[in-house]
Amino acid sequence: MVPTLFFYQLALIALGWLCLMLHWAWPSAPGAICPTPPEPPGPRPKRHREPAPFAGLTQKPHCDACEHRDDTRPQLPLSPPPRIVMTRGRRRQIDTSTHFSPNPACAYGGWVGWGNLRANGHPSGSPWRQLLCVACRRYFLETLGTLFHGKRTAPDLIVRVIACLAEGLGIRGTARVFEVDPNTVLQWLVEAAEQLQAFSRHVLHDVRVRQVQLDELFALLSAVKDGAVSETEAIKRLERSPQWVWVAVDTVS
Numbered sequence: 231m232v233p234t235l236f237f238y239q240l241a242l243i244a245l246g247w248l249c250l251m252l253h254w255a256w257p258s259a260p261g262a263i264c265p266t267p268p269e270p271p272g273p274r275p276k277r278h279r280e281p282a283p284f285a286g287l288t289q290k291p292h293c294d295a296c297e298h299r300d301d302t303r304p305q306l307p308l309s310p311p312p313r314i315v316m317t318r319g320r321r322r323q324i325d326t327s328t329h330f331s332p333n334p335a336c337a338y339g340g341w342v343g344w345g346n347l348r349a350n351g352h353p354s355g356s357p358w359r360q361l362l363c364v365a366c367r368r369y370f371l372e373t374l375g376t377l378f379h380g381k382r383t384a385p386d387l388i389v390r391v392i393a394c395l396a397e398g399l400g401i402r403g404t405a406r407v408f409e410v411d412p413n414t415v416l417q418w419l420v421e422a423a424e425q426l427q428a429f430s431r432h433v434l435h436d437v438r439v440r441q442v443q444l445d446e447l448f449a450l451l452s453a454v455k456d457g458a459v460s461e462t463e464a465i466k467r468l469e470r471s472p473q474w475v476w477v478a479v480d481t482v483s
Contacts, residue, residue: 311337314345314364324349329361332374336366377421391415392422443479 316322327343338346350360350369359372373379377388387408394404401419405412453459459467 310341311344311365314338316345322348324359326361329372331363331366331368332370333363333366333368336363336368338363338365377418377425388418391418395419437480439480439482441481443481444477 326347326349329347330342330344331339331346333339338344346363346365348362348364350362352358353360353371356371358378360369361372362369371379378385381388387410391404391408391410394407395401395415399407401415402412404410405415408415454461454464
């Protein structure tokens with residue numbers, strides 16, 4: 231005799247098969263729309279090979295020298311600020327006329343000897359004085375903008391090191407003589423060169439001379455020309471110390 235559970239399972243399978251057949255044979259809804267396949271993307275736009283003009287070059291400079299000119303010097307106002315004269319208190323003993331306020335936002339910034347600076351002692355036992363601008367109330371050391379700013383080394387030692395380098399002694403030889411690290415000597419040399427370049431740009435400009443005499447401080451070629459030193463010895467010396475110092479002298483003035 232077949233058990234009743236078998237009939238239940240058979241009826242369940244038949245009912246599931248019937249539902250599957252009805253779902254497959256039943257027509258779809260009239261408002262149903264089949265999704266359309268996406269259109270293939272169009273051709274990519276071609277890149278222009280011609281470079282776009284730089285927006286900053288709106289007009290041509292007056293000359294070729296003006297085009298490459300790099301004038302980074304701060305422009306002072308046309309009218310100077312009023313000179314400050316202190317009438318109260320005792321007379322100042324420290325001369326600050328050779329310094330100026332480095333604050334670009336100060337009305338007295340860049341003006342030398344305008345009476346706006348006051349000496350304010352030596353901060354933290356430093357050998358350098360601290361200056362105060364009474365206009366903008368800013369403090370700064372008197373060594374600001376010089377080779378000695380921010381250094382704890384004695385100024386005499388730095389001057390002697392630079393003097394030895396100017397005389398033609400090498401960096402390592404100078405470091406051994408003064409017992410200083412060669413990297414420190416190189417750093418001082420770079421800073422001294424930057425100071426000299428800034429000084430030359432500020433002072434030596436618009437110089438009109440009639441006659442210029444060019445002289446060298448390294449007189450090895452003259453010794454070779456006179457026969458005192460052979461060419462082989464001169465080449466050996468130049469390989470060891472190839473530094474040259476040239477001096478341009480205005481013979482008229």
